[in-house]
Amino acid sequence: MSRRAAIRPLLAPARIRESFAVAAPPSLRNAAVAGLQTSLAVLIVVAATHLSPWAHLEGYPALGALAALFGRFAPAERRMPIVALAGLLLTAPLGLLSAVSMAGAAPATMLLCLALLAGVLSVLVNRWRIGAPGVVIFVFAACAGVGPVDSWRTVVERTAFTAAGAAVAWWICRASDSLRADPALPVATAADGARPALHAGIAGARIALCAATAALLALAAGWAHPAWAAIGATAVMQGTQLHITMHRAVQRTVGTVLGAGLAWLFLAHHPTFWWVLLAVVLLQFATELVIGFNYVFGLICVTPMALLMTSLAAPHATAGMPMARVLDTVLGALVGIAFALLFSTLDDRAHLAAHHEKARAG
Template identity: 50%
Template sequence: MTNRVRTTPHSQSHEVGWYDEMRSVRTEQAIAHQASRSQMLMQTLAPARLRESLSLNRPPSIRNATIAGMQATIAVVVSAIALHYSPWSHMAGFAALGGMAALFGRFASPAKRRSMVFTAGCMLTAPVAILSFMALLGIEPVGMLLLLSVIAGLLAAVAHRTQIGAPGAVIFVFAASAAITPIDSGAAWAERVLATAAGAAAAMIVCLLTDHLRDLDVRLPAPPSIPPANTASKLSPLTPGYAPQFAVRVAACAAISSLIAYAMDWSHPAWASIGAIAILQGVHLPGTIHRAWQRTLGTIIGAFIAWVILSAHPSFWQILLVVAIFQFITEIIIGYNYALGQIAITPMALLMTALSGHAGATEMAVSRIYDTALGALVGIVFALVLSSLDERVHLARHHARKV
């Protein structure tokens, strides 16, 4: 007579739970294998990353994006025109840079918005003052690039710590890069600083007068979460405490990319550091990879547009008109896809550089492509080499879901 073991509902549920737990353990083991650095490289180069980079997303508020674009456009145009009709017309480009403070805090309350725009104005003006002073001292180009890298790290840390938001530290570093060109007098130093500050003041005034047009009841999407894979992992890139680590990473990445560009005798090596910093602003590995694809592809198209415009040798008014159009368009389309934004940002940045009186305008477009590609490559390498286990597991899970 065969003895049968009676199975109770409790024991059945216990067995099911045990099997589910074992299945979960095997899944985590598989993900841990997929999170190895060799697998990470394959996941980075997978065609799925490019497809994701080209996807479109609806921005949180088209209205606020439009208002921010309008505010920045007015601030940039008014600042540039005011300087153009002054004895310091050659400083119109720096005034336009200061006006970009209006881009920050588009979803904040009115009081918080004023604080964020003021902070952004200071973060645009301060690096111009510091690097212009160093340029006045006659520091060699390599030294200036290293100083730019250190300041880029500090700017990234402050932007991260204060949670100033989009468009992030890359705007501040772009303003700083404009100040590394040599000057020969204290008057020239004062002109750069005051012009940038005047642009930031214009941004403050424009935002004060038009902020009532914004929609303050916007529900922002939750930031992406990275579940911890172990308790000894690094600080999350989403927390303010990550700022010092982020500063070191940005400074080292900016230094390496700009020095490589300088060693290759490229005409604008500082732009390589800007490209690298933009890549590192991704909060996780998939986002970093997407930014690399988007920034590179968008820059190639945008640089071609800039080359066509600059080849026609436009006047000041023509350049300013095109800058205004691209500034406004950028804020509307960049929320849908970062690559679309880069198509407009690239010619706008090059035309603003032309406003500062830089020669060889058409050559700048080609240089922009090289520098951006180099910066993207260095940024990706840094993100992969310095990635934590949590970040690699997040990439492996993301890749598994998409594939």
């Protein structure tokens, strides 16, 4: 099947219906524990920072606290190393991009650096078998380093507070990880296998190119948050098959539109800091409970949570954020689908054709 011929089954109504299928998560208990650990870490680090002399940095430890999301299905002996590695991948890219920004890099250069990091992070996530929720979380955190930086002290503070959030997440996971044990969890899902190095490198290069294209298109369009388009493109490119890429694009678009609407309604009431923090904590926990059933459900919670976390880091930049998130997500999804099809192999397209015929027969 040619790439042109693959467009029809890729865009078939059946792919849309499949995108909304609901499935049971591998372990609701483990998801709930990971959500509770992350929510508690976010609550502690953000509240403590808000009450400190560094209240203007309160969004950064929240990013580090997301390390608690990782390793939820890993064996007990691997959980804490995975959380530690996740903390490193949340902190280092943010610090690196902040340093590049401080060095005077132009906006386009910053976006290219972000895209390159997205590719590198995808390779590291694969090599270190970090697993769900995957590279998108790390790219989201790295986006916080793209904006202007006024001093090297700010670079150090951003990095230090993100690392502190990751450290608190590690401590909370270590103290409560016994709650995560689930005897019903199949052994096969305990750890994610890694791709061969060559395949992972090629996939990383594709993600970097796709993220760069989406972000630069958003920048050329004059949109306020072009880095968010790189997040959307990276998320869509995580699909292992063409039809899964399409599912991700549909799910991410629909979930983001609905979630952005919730964020707009909430922000329109000009909530105080404590109401924003409470919403972030509740949305974080809700995300982990529902995302295993369908990615759409997760995005409905993730989108307002991400926007509210952004408002904590930049409280004066909330106007227009929900619509900007929708536009960037749609652009990232479209670019992601185009790149997935462009770089697809003959086997990928044959698998799509077989899947399409099976769906029609069923």
